[in-house]
Amino acid sequence: MNEQTTYKVLIIATVFLFLAPKISFAQTRADSAPQPDQFLHRLEIEARPGYIFPTNGFLRSGGMSSKPIRNSFSTHLKYSFQFRPNTPVGQIYGVPHQGIGTAFFTFGEPGQLGNPIALYLFQGAQLAQFTPRLSLRYEWNFGLSGGWKPYHPQTNPENRIIGSRMNAYMNAGFYLCQTLSQHFDLIGGVSLTHFSNGNTQFPNAGLNTASAKLGLMYSFNRNTFFQQPLQQTLVPDFPRHVSYDVVLFGSWRRKGVYLEERGIASPHTYPVAGFNISPMYNFGYKLRAGLSLDGIYDSSANVYTEDYIIGYGDKDPGYTFYKPPVHRQLALGVSARAEYVMPYFTVGVGIGANIVHGGGDLAGLYQILALKVEVTKNSFIHIGYNLQNFQTPNYLMLGIGYRFNNRYSCLYR
Numbered sequence: 001m002n003e004q005t006t007y008k009v010l011i012i013a014t015v016f017l018f019l020a021p022k023i024s025f026a027q028t029r030a031d032s033a034p035q036p037d038q039f040l041h042r043l044e045i046e047a048r049p050g051y052i053f054p055t056n057g058f059l060r061s062g063g064m065s066s067k068p069i070r071n072s073f074s075t076h077l078k079y080s081f082q083f084r085p086n087t088p089v090g091q092i093y094g095v096p097h098q099g100i101g102t103a104f105f106t107f108g109e110p111g112q113l114g115n116p117i118a119l120y121l122f123q124g125a126q127l128a129q130f131t132p133r134l135s136l137r138y139e140w141n142f143g144l145s146g147g148w149k150p151y152h153p154q155t156n157p158e159n160r161i162i163g164s165r166m167n168a169y170m171n172a173g174f175y176l177c178q179t180l181s182q183h184f185d186l187i188g189g190v191s192l193t194h195f196s197n198g199n200t201q202f203p204n205a206g207l208n209t210a211s212a213k214l215g216l217m218y219s220f221n222r223n224t225f226f227q228q229p230l231q232q233t234l235v236p237d238f239p240r241h242v243s244y245d246v247v248l249f250g251s252w253r254r255k256g257v258y259l260e261e262r263g264i265a266s267p268h269t270y271p272v273a274g275f276n277i278s279p280m281y282n283f284g285y286k287l288r289a290g291l292s293l294d295g296i297y298d299s300s301a302n303v304y305t306e307d308y309i310i311g312y313g314d315k316d317p318g319y320t321f322y323k324p325p326v327h328r329q330l331a332l333g334v335s336a337r338a339e340y341v342m343p344y345f346t347v348g349v350g351i352g353a354n355i356v357h358g359g360g361d362l363a364g365l366y367q368i369l370a371l372k373v374e375v376t377k378n379s380f381i382h383i384g385y386n387l388q389n390f391q392t393p394n395y396l397m398l399g400i401g402y403r404f405n406n407r408y409s410c411l412y413r
Contacts, residue, residue, distance in 0.1 A: 052070055
């Protein structure tokens with residue numbers, strides 16, 4: 001799969017990612033006809049000056065500029081809608097807000113890194129209310145960033161951290177929100193950001209930053225939003241139960257092997273496909289946990305090459321990569337899973353090991369970070385990332401899922 005096809009697939013996945021909550025919201029409006037001003041609509045601008053972690057020699061030396069690359073800066077424009085505070089949803093989830101944002105990034109090296117633009121989903125909620133006007137909140141961002149200047153052996157040889165023009169954008173942080181007036185809020189906090197391409201292109205060392213954030217938020221309808229009678233409905237008791245998530249996913253990846261302590265990158269792109277069957281005990285509105293049976297076919301697993309001797313005057317023929325028998329590229333594992341459930345989105349983590357496998361690359365532990373985006377009450381889009389032994393990037397997990405025996409009381413539909 002070439003890079004242009006890669007971009008198209010990532011763009012399609014992002015479109016589904018952004019449309020899924022809106023489809024769900026449209027169904028909510030059609031089915032339950034919510035009252036006016038059920039949501040507080042907000043527009044926000046943010047500035048985030050940041051520090052780049054020097055995790056790579058290129059960042060420490062600055063490459064062609066010979067100046068260490070340490071600073072980042074980004075500006076953000078965001079739209080969100082927030083649930084009413086005294087409704088069951090507001091009480092259970094901490095007055096959650098969710099929306100869509102765009103950002104412009106600069107790292108002081110446009111010739112070597114570019115000035116990327118990101119498009120992302122975000123969600124957050126309240127952690128503590130200190131005074132009627134001051135609260136502590138958290139927020140995560142997840143989306144795609146484009147406009148990078150990737151590694152190129154002739155035109156950009158020093159940049160060995162970014163290998164593609166499009167990369168995933170992930171951010172999480174905490175901030176204080178101070179109400180200034182009927183319509184305006186001031187926010188300030190800290191956040192961590194990670195950029196990478198999910199091992200779909202080489203190199204993929206990624207870029208990590210720590211940032212301060214300062215922003216101003218305008219709420220369009222806060223006057224009518226708070227003047228209307230608030231719902232005093234009691235929170236329904238949660239029906240504890242076991243549900244079953246079935247996920248089918250696929251992706252692609254690049255692969256390198258070590259030959260006599262040298263890293264050799266394969267020129268090929270390898271498909272990946274798999275499934276998860278996950279019985280999950282639902283403890284309450286915000287937490288479910290359980291085990292997952294994980295099947296995987298990774299066509300890059302255990303690929304190998306052989307060294308050769310070049311004689312005087314011989315042309316370097318390049319390295320030939322070989323695939324092992326298919327049973328050495330199949331695995332079946334078991335993982336422990338935990339998920340944090342919010343309206344429209346579920347964030348999950350897992351750790352497991354393959355119990356049936358062909359050895360080599362498929363041995364050891366694997367870790368999973370996943371985002372499930374609700375489409376209907378029982379179906380969702382699955383976007384995940386698999387790591388090996390807490391450090392080695394494995395592959396993306398782009399798929400769809402369905403939840404059986406879902407007795408979850410969905411209060412925001």
